[in-house]
Amino acid sequence: MATINDNYLKLKAGYLFPEIGRRVNAFAAANPDAPIIRLGIGDVTEPLPEACRTAMIKAVEDMGDRSTFKGYGPEQGYGWLREAIATHDFQARGCDISADEIFVSDGSKCDCGNILDIFGNNNTIAVTDPVYPVYVDTNVMAGHTGEASDRGEYGGLIYLPISAENHFTAEIPSQKVDLIYLCFPNNPTGATATREHLADWVNYARANGSIIFFDAAYEAFITDPSLPHSIYEIEGARECAIEFRSFSKNAGFTGTRCALTVVPKTLKGKAADGSDVELWGLWNRRQSTKFNGVSYIVQRGAEAVYSPAGKAQTRALIDFYMENARIIREQLTSAGIQVYGGVNAPYVWVKTPHGLSSWDFFDKLLHTCNVVGTPGSGFGAAGEGYFRISAFNSRDNVNEAMRRIVEKFKS
Secondary structure, eight states: OOOOOGGGGGSOSSOHHHHHHHHHHHHHHHOTTOOOEEOSSOOOOSOOOHHHHHHHHHHHHHTTSTTTOOOSOOTTOOHHHHHHHIIIIIGGGTOOOOGGGEEEESOHHHHHHHGGGGSOTTOOEEEEESOOHHHHHHHHHTTOOOOBOTTSOBTTEEEEEOOGGGTTOOOOOSSOOSEEEEESSOTTTOOOOOHHHHHHHHHHHHHHTOEEEEEOTTGGGOOOTTSOSSGGGSTTGGGTEEEEEESTTTSOOTTTOOEEEEOOTTOEEEOTTSOEEEHHHHHHHHHHHHOOOOOHHHHHHHHGGGSHHHHHHHHHHHHHHHHHHHHHHHHHHHTTOOEEEOSSSSEEEEEOGGGOOHHHHHHHIIIIIOEEOEEGGGGOGGGTTEEEEEOOSOHHHHHHHHHHHHHHHOO
């Protein structure tokens, strides 16, 4: 009989969001008339920008003409899209990033897991707590951890607790680590990192030969002009950081799938013989072997994000969701519930009221308000006692969900 990858058996009972789905489905089956509002999973609800739709329709027409038909595209992404990304997302902010250092993909979630393919099995790995579960689970699957403790913490990982006391920004570790996962604006807490804080991390990484995996999937939601959108705005980051970005949340591509990863050509790792190896070449080889690229149609839609109309329409989408976040923050605060985030990010991080646990608060909201959120404990032990509410939904749903919660909890 074929053997399995036993590392999968170390994973906790279920990935966070499927477990949420299981509980919600069970409740819905028992209460078929319940008007459930889902503010849990960070999926968008508003239509793709018109500029993107128009570009994709044109691209479909291209596929119907032999002279403009496209078959296999470049695994790294079409040059015209990578040039647009480099120009508008990086060079416009003073980042020294070129088009040939950008790899277009079908999702930053995928890339955050797949990037481990080019790194060895003996690296010391640091993650924040709470943490986006994909960072941890993909390392478990790859065999980089031990078993999970009763607190859900895996042996072999270094956890960096983030809390209200440290403004939900991870403190620099006292020991040397090789791979560091940072996410700003942060999922799930909605916290942001100042330029000075990222500079501290870059200086640490350069001093220790570390690589930072910088997840910037929510950078478009930053409203404070003093905050950096990219780690490459920090001097020296080209020597120590890989950045992940996505079109999912800013332009509504969750169901369309388009993202990007930046691997500077100045970035190096160590081979077993002690020699320095360029990581760009390894990632390029990995993508060329295991990935066939994002469809021409989708990439044309992504390119349109950078057109004048696309920029305006994308900005309107972002503003729409951030207005939702403002409503959530203000309404929960009026009910006496303590909240964080939701200012430079589309997530509101809620301190569970009345000493309720994360899952107890989840069940209470579901059963009494018919509102779904995300238990903080699902993001790690330090997330216990917190709850994530997503601003990705229609305005009517957000207003109605807040009305129900305020009615239930306001003293």
